[in-house]
Amino acid sequence: MAGPTVPKVSRGNPMYILAQQLVNGLILGSIYGLIAIGYTMVYGIIGMINFAHGEIYMISAYLFTIFLALVAVFGLTSLPVALLITLVATIILTGVYGFSVERIAYRPLRGSTRLAPLISAIGMSLVLQNYVQLAQGARDQALPPLYQGVLRFGSAAEFVQITHIQLIIIVVTVVSMAALTYLINYTELGRACRATQQDRTMANLLGINTDRTISLVFVIGASMAAVAGVLITFNFGSFNYFIGFVAGIKAFTAAVLGGIGSLPGAMLGGIILGLSESLFAGLVNTDYKDVFAFALLVAVLIFRPTGLLGKPEVEKI
């Protein structure tokens, strides 16, 4: 199946296997968390499941690889500089995709029935998938490994390894989360976002351009998905036009798990999902890891319907 897979682990001491799977799970979980932010923010602000979000992530993987090749065409040889330029360009252009999807498929449906935007989103997701398939071909794309460095803990035979790329993933995830938290909690834009989320009509009356704020939320969500897409491509190096679907439902699961509408919840849900999936795959069975992930979701929703960090919903009559 397409989508992020869990890398192989060294045989031997179960403690090392466990530790290795924890590391892998953490990496996978941060990716899920980054994508989940897009779902959770959009759901928080306009109450719809943005089904096309997984495809935005998929597009960012393509954009990243295309820009990397383009930079090489222009003869830039310094890898860190090339990566930085590529990352920024990918984030911006993925943001444009997020903006356009909202503008075309969701904005005309504002204030319409609850199901209409969902159907429109499913349609948009089909459009994006097939658009990329038509434009780029259906074959699997591969990115050659760019960094080979590895940190190893333990003896030569039994070890836990963390690749440099995995370290970069953790650092970039932490930095983007910090930047996002700052943006939402301490800036004018973030205040507008939170106000719109709480009460759109009132925010509008107080002079906040809510349409623009909603667009902004889509752009932020898409940028986070772009970071995830860049990191995952960087790590696994292979992708196709279909990766968005599985990653999308996993990330949405993560968002629901953590409590939809909550930013730390999305990250927490992502990490829990990544860890449990990775542990299940390493210790029990790889074929059924997705089954396990969904079973976990159902269990959480039965016992804690608002997710781990979600606020209980009070029904007003």
Place this chain on the structure above:
Amino acid sequence: MNLALALKDSAVAALVSVALFIPIVGMVLDGRSLDFQIVRALVIVGGVFVGRLLISLLVQSRAGRLVNWALRPFTGLGARLTATIESRLLFFLLGAAGMLILLPFLPFTTNYLIQIVSLTLIYVLLGMGLNIVVGLAGLLDLGYVAFYAMGAYSYALLAKHLNLDFWTAIPIAGMLAALSGCVLGFPVLRMHGDYLAIVTLGFGEIIRILLVNLIDFTGGPNGISAPRPTLFGLVFSRRPEADETTFHDFFHIDYSASHRYIFVYLVILVLTCLAIWIFTRLREMPIGRAWEALREDEVACKALGINHLTTKLSAFTLGATFGGVGGALFGAMEGFLNPSSFTFIESAIILSIVVLGGMGSVTGVILAAVGITLLPELFREFEQFRMLVFGLAMVFVMIWRPTGLLRLRRKSFARIAHADR
């Protein structure tokens, strides 16, 4: 007429489309290098610019207002369609469907056409099932394909392991799907709408993963053969096995492969008409009204003494039954099943039939099912653009008519009670 504004809008649109299309359409990844196809990207960008400009100018002109107005009257028709009117028209509807019995005997009919129409009818049947769940009870089910798969595989597996024939296996397949709907529904129906959506989506994926991985039981990705249908023990093959009698021998006619297609087609037609009839009756029954009331206001229903759990559960179970029967019929028609027929896309197609057609409406769902299955067949030459156009159509129909083509409206209860007297 404000030309400057239109030009400005078009320029912005073109600029955005440069960002969208130049990298993805204009630069094709080819291993580590890029294959530059800037021209086709620029064609799209130009198209966006011109298209946006024309739309801007049209909207400002008198002709544009006329077009705007011309798209309106449809609303009037949709608004007037109520459940009562539809129920009264049911006989015409079923009569029209009954005319389809003649289809196999028309001179120009081919096996291909019969199969396409059979598939359309199966989608109508599935649409009716999901219409109960989504349209009437308002429970968003994104994993309806699970019940469809359940029915199809039950049919194939029952025949394989227990040697059950077509007529026994179909109701049992329906019942098994109903059971799975009930078992799934019980824990999850307490959840709020969108959580239900994601859990049912997960359930659909779980079923598909099980179908792929339980290789000894389901045949895995290689699939499983579903048995041929029989008519009172008569088989539709050229040569009979040991103790069988073939259809063409019994009736002393020449063997033709199309007998089997025609037979399955007629069974599907009858069952689909039955489903339409059941759906229309259910809608008028107290349980149907309870579903609709629950969709509109759960708290009020609880206060009025409607048991919301059993009411929702009955909708879910009935919907699953329709799905299961549809799946079994699909199995009988295709003769071969594999998990790739039961992906999320299938759920999305069935859901869009219900939502595009208009939730709760029979006529709308039939129209949408016909449109969604027949239109792609008409444009077979453009096979590769099929799903792209399908997605675009979903988006634009939703924008044009967010409540579906024919949204069913109920007159207020007082007036219906009065009119019926």
